Every structure is written in structure tokens, then in C-alpha cells.
Amino acid sequence: MGHSAKDVGQLTAHDVERAARLLSEVRSATLAGQRAPVPPRPVIEASWERVLRSGVDPEHGVRADVLGRDEIERRRQDSPLRQVLPVLREGLLSVADVARHIMVVADADGRVLWREGCSSVLRRADDLGFEPGADWGEGAVGTNGVGTAVVTRRPVQVFASEHFLRPHASWTCTGAPITDPRDGRLLGVVDISGPLETMHPATLAWVEAVAKLAEARLREAHLASLERLRAVAAPLLARLVGRALAVDTDGWTAAVTGMPYTGRVALPASLTPGSCVLPSLGPCTVEPLPGGWLIRRAEAPTPAGATHIVLDVTHPRRWSVTVSGEMGSWSHELSPRHAELLYLLAVNRSGRTASALAADMFDDPARTVTVRAEMSRIRRYLGAFLEHRPYRFRESAEVELRSPEDPRDLLPHSLAPGVTRARRAPRLTTGPSLALPLVPLVPRGDVPDATESGQDT
Template identity: 75%
Template sequence: MAHSPTDVTQLAVVDAARAARVLSEVRAATLSGRRAPLAPRPVIEQSWSRMLRSGVDPDHDVRSGLLTREEVQRRREDTALRHVLPVLREGLLSVADVAHHIMVVADDDGRVLWREGNSSVLRKADNLGFELGADWRESVVGTNGVGTPAVVRRPVQVFASEHFQRSQTSWTCTGAPITDPRDGRLIGVVDVSGPLETMHPATLAWVDSVAKLAEARLRELHLTSLERLRAVAAPLLARLPDRALVVDRDGWTAAVSGMPYTHRIALPKSLSPGRRWLPPLGLCSVEPLAGGWLLRASEEQVPAATRIALDLTQPRRWSVTVSGGAGSWSHELSPRHAELLYLLALHRSGRSAAGLAEDVFGDAGRTVTVRAEMSRVRRYLGAFLEHRPYRFREDAEVEVLLPDDPRDLLPHSTAPAVARGRISADVP
């Protein structure tokens, strides 16, 4: 009897072994180029396609070495994930232990930094190389519950032979990305894993909800830190006669004086004190503060930007770099902003809000969402963008750096226009 992908997922709840056999047949047929008894789920099929293109071996588990204990500890101290561990433990561990699962937390490089839960399952995970410091990027170990959510930027459940590598097909994994609520940047992935017979469809919603609680906790911590910086900034700005603002280390505004309020200033990664050109302030004086920077705007004019480079070559780290007479600066892009800037580069004559909504969502009516996102883009690129319609400034040279294989363009994206770009040879 033929099964649909949904049928197999439901079957796994009552007969995991039978569901695993069906998926094993699907995997064997698909990877050998034969007609499969049913198509894999789209998220799995797309992941397998990426693995085949990149040369990951489905039958031989080859991976990079473990991080040292010292490097694991250093990464733990450097990542914002450490602030949300209590939320993850409270939401996942008690149930995971009873259900014969483990909780795994990996950083944005796919490295396992924490691993807790059922002791017998932890021992089984050792045999899979699911250890502290292990590298579980999709491009290294194939389709899995840590690496694949990091690529597609949404929760993914990988059951049995949906794993690309044969060594993992006795396992079930459910992972959800954890992103920085301030800018959408990937921080890491939380995953709940166990033997294939522990699979349950509800695990996906459960893990996703706890990941969202973790993001809410990060948002709360950020607002608290801005309040502390604001208390320091207010008396300082009151004494200054010129236009100025105080921002935290990531550019989020705590207080302003003599100028309109701007939520965030795009800061270069290696900002240092001195005279710097920063969008949208232009030339300004940068002075360090405890927990942030004092930025004092200058009235001096500088040459306009001459080049805007949109880098989409990396699978999870997209950026825009602006170069001109005042030097250059870069800004890391969220998944949505990477999509929008790619589309504006594709349409140099401009795109209306309705046009962008059609491109991104397949629904020209979703203009409110597009306008809100473009408003955020203009916070760091406002000097180089026009609107009505949205477009790059005419005098700017725009270059787009694309992946070698068009099919690897923004793999997280479900936007119809991006999907067309993956099968088209046309590039901006």
C-alpha cells in the first residue's frame, strides 16, 4: 500500500519499525536515482539534494575532530545561549528524560556545547559521535536535527532514514533554531533526540515552543541592559550641545540628544574610538562607554558611497558591505533582509511594496509586513535606498556575490522569487 509522507509520520507513532522500513526504501531509491515508493517530505528532499551536490557521503561517516574541553568552555562563555539554558532545561529536560530523549544545544557553527538527559540515551549518542564539541553541521554530517534547522531557519524533525547518513538512521532528532530577537541572527540550535522508537509528531511543536521562550528571554535581557545604559547616558547627553546618541555594543540606541530617535545604528564588527563614518549618522566621533558607545555626529560632509556588495555565498552568514570615500562598513543580514536586498538588486529600477510582497510571500496583499521589514533595512541602509518604489540609489554600484551553485541560493527561503532564482542562470 502506498503511503504519503504524512501517513508515514503518523504510522511512526504506532509502529516505528514499520515506518522506518518505509523510509529506508525511500532513502535507498532516492539516493540511487530510482523511483521511490513515495517522495520524501520537501524539507528532507531539499536537504538531501544539498548533500548530493556538496559530496557528503551517505554511507561513510566522515567528520571533523571534537573541540577540546577548553574550546568548548570558551564557546560556552562567549555565546548568548548560556543565558537561556535555564529556560531550555526547564522546558525540555524533565520530559526528555522520561521519554528516553536527550537535549542537545549547539552553537551557530553546529558545535555541540551542552548535552543532557537520559543516561542510557547519552551512551547511545556517544556511539553516533553526538558528543560535546562534535561538529553537526548539515554540510559535514548530512541531514540532521541540528544542522538542517540551522540552514532552513525553522524547526525540523528528522526521523530514521530521513537522515542522510546511514549511521544515523536508527535515530530520531527534532531541532529548532534559536535566533537573536534583535536582528534575526542565528545563535544556535536546540535539539531533542533519541532512538527511533521514541519518535512523536508533537515533539516538533514542543521543541519549537521552548526555543521561542528562549528567544523571549533574550529579548527581556536586552531591554534590561538598555535600561541600565540609558541611566548612564541621560546625564551625559544633557551636558552635550551637539547631536549625539548612546548605543550598546551592538548599536541599539539607549538615548539620543538633538536628533530624531533611531532604533539601531549599524556598527562595524571592530569599531574603535576616533572619527568614523557610520550609517545613517555620517561622519561622527566615537567614544567608549561602559557597555556601549557615545556617538557625536559631525556636520562635515564626506563623499557618497560608490559600491554596495551583497554577499550571499555563505549558507548562513549573509552580509552587505558599503564602500566609499569615507571607508567601508559591513552589516550582517537577517534571513528576511537577505531576501529583500537580493530582490532589490535583481530589480534595479525598483519594486513596490506589493511587488515585494508577491516576490517574498506569493501574496501581493502582504504590504504591511514588507513595509515594516523595509523600514528596518533603512535603519542601516537608508542613505543608499530610495522608496516609492523601493530601490538602490541610482549612483551606487551594486554587486551581488552568489553561491557557485544557483540551487544553494538562500536555502532557508521559501520566497517564490528566490525559488525561481535557484533554477535560473540570470544574476544581477
């Protein structure tokens, strides 16, 4: 054949048909448990294995009801992606008709919310059920540019028979995740799709660049909202005696008085006016502000007591830490990076040095600056329960780790060596699995969430 599955991203249009035939052979052999002519790309192989374990039918997928019009509209109105639709349209639809593409925007569940572009391709998409309200997650339709990007939280191009479902083999799609710049939460995926002949190796970089532009626009909108809150809060704080700060509904600080500035305060999922205990501030009183909260810190110390910490990484896309003690309980949703770091600390209760964590995260013990910066962010909401030199949970805290029953489902987005080793832990095989051995994923480089490079304090 002359090409391996790894070469797909470098193919010219002249090679598309030959590559499609090769990938069809690879898919058929792999799903039959036979030796494939060449191995699939690691991102595709990992996805196929997840889909096989989930029981998706490679011929028809898993039937999922299409959302009704009212539910689609509700999700559209609730989605922050609605704010950046003009950016996505300008960046992607300007050439969609010429290139015979359609643009699809899906939410974090893989549900299609918006779909626009070349009319003839839209009709072909209808035949595949690729329509508003459809479930395009891996658990419904297998490997694809939307669902696989949702799981891996990385841009991915899926070509021809790299799709898990046979009816999708005449299709090519390229998706990139869009995350909330405020907290790293996955908002959804923007995808460019079309017939096989529309495949171009530059599409992946193009879609990723537009997704990053959309995230930048969301960041600008957030900064503007903080400025509006600051204008309201500053006169109030100037008249107060004691320690207080104004934060938006996500905990980002707009103004502060009587205490050191901190960029963000961890807030409970359902904060209400009155007295409460906040993870990083202790006892506080909370009052509503337009677009946020006025938080006054109480002078009484927080009583010490037994603490129970639950780190939950069972879900493939959402992870949390919950702290319970004498002053009540609170939960915090974790970013992908923080979920990885806290998992590594939970399974290494004796602690990890910065260099050991750097090796666990990036296979590079020298990358301690990045580790220290991330641990500094974690300590903003969990600092009372962590030690450093080495980093570890306090001995007095009872730590409960909730992880998937099958180790292969652990933090599927993660490329951290410490996590990928855990995925290969001995397990019982209870369902279909790939005949090919898993290929370890190699980190392609860390992209820090911010420029902070804090040191241990």
C-alpha cells in the same frame, strides 16, 4: 504501505516501525537515482540534495575532528545560549528521562556544546559520535535535526531514514533554531533526540515552544542591559549641546538628545573611539561608555561621491552588505529577511513596487505592510543608497552581487518565491544530484521580526 513520507509527523507510536521501513525504501531508491515509492517531504528532499552536492558519504559521513575540551569551553563561554540553559533544561529535561530523550545544544556551526538527558540514550549517542565538540552540521553528517535546522533556520523533525547517514536510521531528532533577538543572528540549535520508539508528533511543537521561550528570555536580558546603559548615559546627555545618543555595543539606542529617536544605529564591526562615519548618521565622534558608546553627530555634511555596494550571499548562513566610498567603508551583517529583500533588489535594478516585492517574498501582492516595515528597517542602515516608489538601489551606486556558483545553494533558508525561482535557474551539473524533481517549497506564513508596520517616507 498505506503512508506517505509526508504523513510521518501525524503517525502514532503503533505506526513507527512501518513508517521506518517505508522511509528506508524511499531513501535507498532516491540515493540510487531510482523512483521512490513516495516522494520525501520537501524539507528532507531539499536537504538530501544539498548533502549529495557536498559529497557526504551516506554510509560514514565526512570525518570532522571533535573539538578539544579547551575549545569546547571557550565556545560555551562565548555563546549567549549559556544564559538560557536553565530555560532549556526546565522546558525539556524535566521529561527527558521518562521519554528516553536527550537534549543537545549546538552553536551556529552545528558543533555540539552541551548534551544532557537519559543516561542510556547518552550511551547510544556516544556510539553515533553525537557528543560534545562533534560537528553535526549537514556538511559532516548529512540531514539531521541540528544541521538541517541550522541551514533552514526553521524547526525540523527528522525521523528514521530521513537521516542521510544510514547509521542514523535508528534515531529520531527534532531541532529548533534559537536566534539573537537583537539582530536576528543565528545563535545555535536546541535538539531533542532519541531512539525511534521515542518519536512523537508533538515533539516538534514542544521543542519550538521552548526555543521561543529562550529567545524571549534573551530579549528580557537585552532590555535590562539597555536600562542600565540609559541610567549611565542620561546625565551625560543632559549636559551636552547638539545631537547625540547612547547606544549599546550592537547599536541599540538607550537614550538620545537633540535629534529624533531611532531604535537602532548600524555600527561598524570594529568600532573604536574617535572620529568616524556611520551609515545612518554621517560624520560622528565616538566615546566609550560602560556597555556601549556615546555618539556625537557632527554638523559637517557627508561629501557625495561614487559608492560601491557589495551584497554577499555566497555563504549558506551568513550574509552581508558592504558600502565603500570617499568616506571609507563599512559592513553590515544581514538578517535572513533582509538578505532576501536586498537580493531581490540587486537582481531587479529597475526597482520593485511594494506589491511586487510582496509577491516575490510571500506569493501575495497584498502583503505590502510587511514589505514596507522591513524596507523601513533596511533604510535605517542603507537609506542613503536606496530609493522608493519603486524600491531600488540609487542609480549612482555601483552594486556588486556575490552569489553561490551553483544557484541551488542560494539562500537555502528562503521560501520566498523570487528566490526559489532563482534556485531553479539553468545550471551545469558537476556532481551527484537527486533523480527526483525539486518540489517548490510553499511559504507557511510570515512571522514578522517586529510589530512595526511603517509606511514609505
